[in-house]
Every structure is written in C-alpha cells, then in structure tokens.
Amino acid sequence: MTSIARTLRPAASRLLSRSSQPYRALPFAARAFSASRAAHIKKYSKDHEWVEMSTDNKTAMIGISEYAAHALGDVVYVELPTVPLEVAAGDSIGAVESVKSASDINAPITCKVTAVNSLLEEKPGSINHGPEDDSAAGGWVAKVEVPEAGVRDFEGLMDEKAYKEFTEE
Template identity: 90%
Template sequence: MTSIARSLRPAASRLLASSRSSQPCRACPFAARAFSASRAAHVKKYSKDHEWVELSADNKTAIVGISEYAANALGDVVYVELPTVPLEVAAGDSIGAVESVKSASDIISPITCKVTAVNSLLEEKPGSINNGPEDDSSAGGWVAKVEVPEAGVKDFEGLMDAETYKEFTEE
C-alpha cells in the first residue's frame, strides 16, 4: 500500500500544481470542479419527546420517526400503531404508538403537518424500528412521510439539532 502511495505522489503534485495555475489543465478538465457527497438536501431535528423530523430542502415535505435514544430506551419493539392516511395534526398531537417488552409510548408529532404515507413495514416487522430508528430508507424505522405547511416549518425551527439533542439526552 505504501509503495502505491509513493508512486502516485509525484502525479498528484503535478495535478495540484496545474490546477492552481491560471490556465485550466487540458489533460484533466474535471480538476476545477468540486463534487460533494454530503447530504445537505435534508435537515434533521429532534423534539423533547424523542421524535425526529427530516425536512426536505424545499420545506414542503418531511419524514418523522422516533429517535435512536427512544428506541434504545423502549427495548425490543413488538407493536407499532401507525397513523391513518391522510391525517392532519398539530405539533404535540399523537400520531401513533410504540409498544415494547418494557413499555408503551405515544408517537408525538413534532411539527404541524399532514400525514401522507406510513411505513407499513413496521406493522409486519415492528423490530425494524430498533434496527434503524433514524433510517429513512425503505427498510428503516421511519414512521410517516408528511406534507409541511408554513406553521410546520416554524415548529421545525424550534426543534433541537443533533448536538443539542445529544446534550439533552445526556442530562
């Protein structure tokens, strides 16, 4: 591995030197273009009730679920009651419930929204919520997809970011 890095070092130096010059590099036209693999299109925030919301970049849709902290506190989930579709709710309204071997807990909507879809996988495999409570993929533990009105965007602004939520759960 070290020998590969040594052999590439001179080529990398020439590439960097040519990309810094005022003339574009003809051999590598892509050098001036930067790519990013970050997920800046969505912003995730958390409520004091241990739900998360991932708002889309256009502030029109979001995904709601319970936090990893809540899933760990509940233990093995054996039943998930999903909201009905469509369902309009205000921030703080119950949209479902989670039952585990330890306890049961309501799923509280952290924002004002309209439920447009639910994760029906949770009815068949409620344990999916333990495996990936903050996973918004088709196999994840997200609970609902929602449309977000202006009031919901304002609710979202009042929620905690990941760092603040982590501090909140450590108290």
C-alpha cells in the same frame, strides 16, 4: 456498486496510452459522477421524535430517535397513523409498544401525514435496528407535507448537538 465514471476511467487511460500522438481529445467526456442525497435537515423534539425536513421545507419524515428506541427495548408493535391525517405539533400520530413499555408517537411539527412505513406493522423490530434510517427498510414512521406553521415548529426543535446534550442530562 461501481459508478459509471470509475468504469470508464481505465478505458479512457488505455485509449490515451495507445495513441501515438501526444494528446488527443476523447470522443466522449469522462466526468466523475457521484450520487448524493439532497441535503436534509434533521431536528429532534423533547418527546424523542425526529423530523428530517427537505431543503424546500415542503415535505419531511418523522420517526423516533435512537435514544427512544434504545430506552423502549425490543419493539413488538407499532401503531401507525391513518393517511391522510392533519395534526398539530404535539398531537399523537401513533404508538410504539415494547417488552418494557408503551409510548405515544407525537407529531413534532404541524403537518399532514401522506404516507406511512407499513414495514413496521409487519416487522416492528425494524424500528430497533434503524430508528433514524429513512430508507425503505428503516424505522421511519411517516412522510408528511409541511405547511408554514410546521416550518415554524421545526425551527424551534433541537439540532443533533442540542438533542445529545438534552439526553445526557
């Protein structure tokens, strides 16, 4: 997809080059725009779930890690949490079944489940293709509201580097 700014640049340069005067201000401002997602912080639990916290520490997304998805193999069923559901860190919010095994999905932080990825009920294999993808077609499990206790739980989780070291042990 081409950005508006990239589309306008050729037009702006043609307008400037046609001008017989040395430099003339354009009747519009040509600025470069970029669409970037708000910064989120992702951390991991020892149970192989990830949490991506919003910058305001009020909402987050939860899913299983790529390591867990790979270890499970082809996922054939995902049990999603009910909405709304208040849970403490470590409580089960769902389950994942694969051709190899089954595993609970535990809440890595204290939170309130506000939405679930219902695509996983229809296409459970989506979790294998993008377990840490938080887009509409990704393998995220739940969107949650995070109270103060959840923010404290989040601070105790592993960052990406620490999680990678943890899984290599």
